[in-house]
Amino acid sequence: MSRLPPRLGTGAAALAVLGALALVPTLARRDDVVNFGFVVLLSIALAQSWNIIGGYAGQVNLGHAAFFGTGALVTRALWTAGTNVLAAMLAGAGVAVIFGLLLGIPAFRLRGAYFAIGTLVLAEILRITIGNVFPEISTLPTATIARYRLADRYYLALALAAAATLAVALLARSRAGLGMRAVREDEEAAEASGVGALRLKLTALALSTALAGLAGGLFAYYHISYYPQHPFAPSWTFDALLITYIGGVGTLRGPVLGAIFYTFLKEYLAIRWVDFHLLIFGVLFIAIVLAFPGGLVELTDRLWKLRRQRLENGGAG
């Protein structure tokens, strides 16, 4: 059997998956399926964006929701004022990046747990302030609702999830990506061997906040009405972080596997056990973390190895 070279094989597989996912709105014809797909794709995009700063650069950013929220706020304001939605999303991402860099310079004075709490505090300051400044619910005008097409949102989410994953794939292979991992493993040693730690951390933050801003813009484009404070809630940060960790932090596949697993499990349990679903979810979550501390990536790697061993044994026997 002839085999494709591995990189080409991965590329072809990725394209096939993308093609299959692109058919979902046409084939499914059910809004709930498309909505579910949207949620998974948005989770992938947001988790990948967190993966860059938290996984590759090793900076546990607990203020990620601030950038998601900023993207949503700016996009919603521009889009409802008549700007093209893609331009509005880019503007939202731009503001999120500027904001990220402004906050990043003081925040990167902090290390480890102190950085985590410092960023959490920053995001909370922003969330409370936004809640005070924009207390009113934001609802789309009736004319826009009449023109609302779910498939548009789905395709945009698919594009963003793919772009975020591609960005992480390219970053992982690049010189900057290597530098980030060096900083993550040992910042002093990286500095000593000539890696500009602060510059790399800011680069990671800029990339991460740009994607988070775009994801926020997508959220603003998708929801008919929500409180402007909502996308700033810490739960967005924690969802992204948990998905990345349970999937496999600092890996390309991790956030994708994590998002699928997390969203499916949560939704399935919610339908099956209405009152107790979070209890079961919590217990299952703990069991998985204790069984596979390296995340789902570790699980799939083990299964893969097992399969290959069995194939080889079969060939010999």
Next chain:
Amino acid sequence: MSTLAQQLVLGVLIGGLYGLAAAGLSLVFGVLRVLNVAHGELIMLGGYGAFWLFALLGLDPFLSLLLVVPAALLAGALLYWGLFASVVRFPDETRIKNSLLVSFGLALALHVVAVQLWTADERSITTAYGGVFRVAGLALPRVRLMSLAVALGLIGVVHVLLSRWRWGQAIRAAAEDWQAALLVGIDVRRAYLLAFAIGTALAGAAGTLVSVAYSISPSIGLEWTLKALIVVVLAGLGSMMGTFLAGILLGVAEAASAIVFGGPYREVVGLVVILAILVARPQGLFGRS
């Protein structure tokens, strides 16, 4: 002027509870290097424990501490055996990550349990000896004053335990360098178990005081976890009294910002102050760098 003083005093009173809530978290984080984000849920359960003892047996909430604290101590030991003992086997970097995940699952589960047992309603214990003390034109709610005193007393007890008691010294040694502690013959696992149990007991006590001086509901967990985390970082690790003082500082900062910028911004300025302190002193106010 008097409203200003009044607000600041109320800030000190709630700040004492922030300090107590943070002390347990600080002990667990400092010793086990485990970040327990379900700490707020443990506080919440402590509060419901006291609420149950009050509603079912008519037990005074301050007296019920005598039951809640030992129960929380035991619950902490069980939680350690059941969950966190497997987390501390991991190397240091993955410990924080995995403890965060495990305790997140725990927080979700405990929240559901509390909603099922006590509904989502807000509860609080009203004692017969409520009312206020009046001192120099200031109104001091009696129950909150007693809570502050109890919180300070408990912190003092833990401080003495950690510095005088044999196992307290073992806990501090394990916090300093667990490998070295192991080499000189300290049972690090038992030190971890004790530290986690004491941390949980402090959470239970904090919950009892919150339920009598303020109010509880199944969803207060996250809020108290966040407050406790902020205080832990503000104080830095390694000092019980420092943590208590940092809690009071947070309470006062919140009160001051409510006066200057109005109620809705109560928490914002407090947080800004903390951020400024953190950037100026990344190791925390009372921490050893």
